Amino acid sequence: MALWGGRFEQDADPLFKRFNDSLRFDHRLLTQDIRGSIAWAKALEGAGVLTSHARQQVVEALAAIAKQWGSDSARIVESGAEDVHSFVEAELIKRVGDLGKTLHTGRSRNDQVATDLRLWVRDEIAARINELRAAQASLVALAERETATVLPGYTHLQRAQPTVWGHWALAYFEMLDRDVSRFADAAERANLCPLGSGALAGTAYPIDRAALARDLGFSGSTTNSLDGVSDRDFVVEALSAGVTCALHLSRLAEDLILYASGEFAFVELSDRVTSGSSLMPQKKNPDALELIRGKVGRILGAHTAMCVTIKGLPLAYNKDLQEDKEPLFDSMDNLSMCLGVLPVVLDGMKVNREACLRAAKGGHSNATDLADYLVSKGIPFREAHEITGRLVRIAIERGTALEDVPLAELQKVERRIGEDVFARLSIEAGMARRNVEGGTSPERVAEAVKGAKERVR
Numbered sequence: 498m499a500l501w502g503g504r505f506e507q508d509a510d511p512l513f514k515r516f517n518d519s520l521r522f523d524h525r526l527l528t529q530d531i532r533g534s535i536a537w538a539k540a541l542e543g544a545g546v547l548t549s550h551a552r553q554q555v556v557e558a559l560a561a562i563a564k565q566w567g568s569d570s571a572r573i574v575e576s577g578a579e580d581v582h583s584f585v586e587a588e589l590i591k592r593v594g595d596l597g598k599t600l601h602t603g604r605s606r607n608d609q610v611a612t613d614l615r616l617w618v619r620d621e622i623a624a625r626i627n628e629l630r631a632a633q634a635s636l637v638a639l640a641e642r643e644t645a646t647v648l649p650g651y652t653h654l655q656r657a658q659p660t661v662w663g664h665w666a667l668a669y670f671e672m673l674d675r676d677v678s679r680f681a682d683a684a685e686r687a688n689l690c691p692l693g694s695g696a697l698a699g700t701a702y703p704i705d706r707a708a709l710a711r712d713l714g715f716s717g718s719t720t721n722s723l724d725g726v727s728d729r730d731f732v733v734e735a736l737s738a739g740v741t742c743a744l745h746l747s748r749l750a751e752d753l754i755l756y757a758s759g760e761f762a763f764v765e766l767s768d769r770v771t772s773g774s775s776l777m778p779q780k781k782n783p784d785a786l787e788l789i790r791g792k793v794g795r796i797l798g799a800h801t802a803m804c805v806t807i808k809g810l811p812l813a814y815n816k817d818l819q820e821d822k823e824p825l826f827d828s829m830d831n832l833s834m835c836l837g838v839l840p841v842v843l844d845g846m847k848v849n850r851e852a853c854l855r856a857a858k859g860g861h862s863n864a865t866d867l868a869d870y871l872v873s874k875g876i877p878f879r880e881a882h883e884i885t886g887r888l889v890r891i892a893i894e895r896g897t898a899l900e901d902v903p904l905a906e907l908q909k910v911e912r913r914i915g916e917d918v919f920a921r922l923s924i925e926a927g928m929a930r931r932n933v934e935g936g937t938s939p940e941r942v943a944e945a946v947k948g949a950k951e952r953v954r
């Protein structure tokens with residue numbers, strides 16, 4: 498039964514019905530829709546529209562509908578209802594008869610769906626924040642296991658300066674921390690109740706909107722009814738926070754995919770998150786990480802889709818807005834999976850300490866330390882840079898590390914170099930000197946691990 502048959506003479510074209518109906522995806526709003534309807538029934542009682550007895554009957558029936566269908570909302574698709582709102586109303590009428598037809602008094606599906614979706618976004622953001630916290634905990638655990646394990650640091654994917662694994666893990670910890678704060682921020686603005694905005698101009702019944710908002714756990718109600726029914730900023734913001742988070746996960750995944758390759762061999766991924774090749778028996782592919790890296794495409798696409806749907810949309814509600822749900826649902830589902838899989842990858846990953854150390858020792862990544870040493874001998878940095886460059890060339894020609902070039906050879910280029918240079922060229926010495934706040938010295942990283950642990954507790 499459609500909610501709007503009266504002024505129509507002909508039935509909807511079957512193709513149009515399929516095109517127009519949203520139940521096949523908005524069934525996911527079932528529990529939110531029922532929560533909203535229960536609150537609306539109470540608000541109608543407050544406005545003198547429903548007697549206390551009628552309200553009680555309606556609320557009981559709505560609770561029964563939630564109980565029957567709530568755990569597996571996909572089953573309601575077979576009902577053939579237009580959308581989740583029509584479905585709930587039809588079910589209500591089945592249970593309480595004509596009384597069920599009074600619930601929609603003073604309400605429109607426009608303020609109803611805006612309310613449902615805000616409730617959904619609020620719940621989902623809370624879940625994403627929990628998942629982010631769990632992923633952060635795995636990063637901290639990795640940082641704790643490998644606090645001082647040497648890892649070559651790269652710029653331009655060229656070995657630059659040695660760092661430690663603890664520092665690497667906490668870099669991503671920081672990114673995810675900002676993701677949490679972006680999600681929390683988005684949730685705060687989403688947490689306003691549009692119900693009572695009616696179709697667009699505000700309900701004509703004396704609804705206590707503040708009490709209604711409170712009842713649904715919102716921090717307040719939306720201020721303008723036209724805005725209340727047509728605003729989807731909260732979807733854009735949730736997707737935007739999701740995109741940024743997915744971008745971070747994608748970068749992390751790419752690092753580990755590289756590090757897991759035979760060429761790097763810095764880590765070994767667990768069998769539990771890798772797959773084999775149907776043809777090449779030796780292969781162990783980092784599928785979990787590749788999917789984490791790849792998912793950002795559809796999530797970014799969803800954000801773009803939502804923005805473009807809103808662009809140029811006249812006030813107030815338009816059916817275009819029904820297009821808000823699928824990209825949002827899909828993004829949140831996929832982000833949730835990425836965040837869920839990441840700890841499994843991190844917890845099962847083995848760091849190959851020797852390979853990391855070997856790589857950090859190669860590539861002349863202590864050249865900056867040599868330049869710094871020359872600075873300590875009174876040579877201006879720019880000159881020290883030039884001299885070090887020449888020494889690096891000599892090392893390359895000899896096929897050795899800087900610290901393996903004999904002192905006499907070093908002194909041929911710069912006589913102020915002394916025996917004490919070699920102590921400065923060790924990886925340990927170079928890292929220990931990077932003892933600034935936020936730096937990679939093992940001492941600082943150990944402190945940072947402690948601090949990070951506090952923050953996710």
Ligand code: ARG
Binds near residue numbers: 519610
């Ligand atoms: N299924 C619709 C949506 O998701 C519900 C609102 C319909 N409102 C309307 N005036 N037809 O946006």
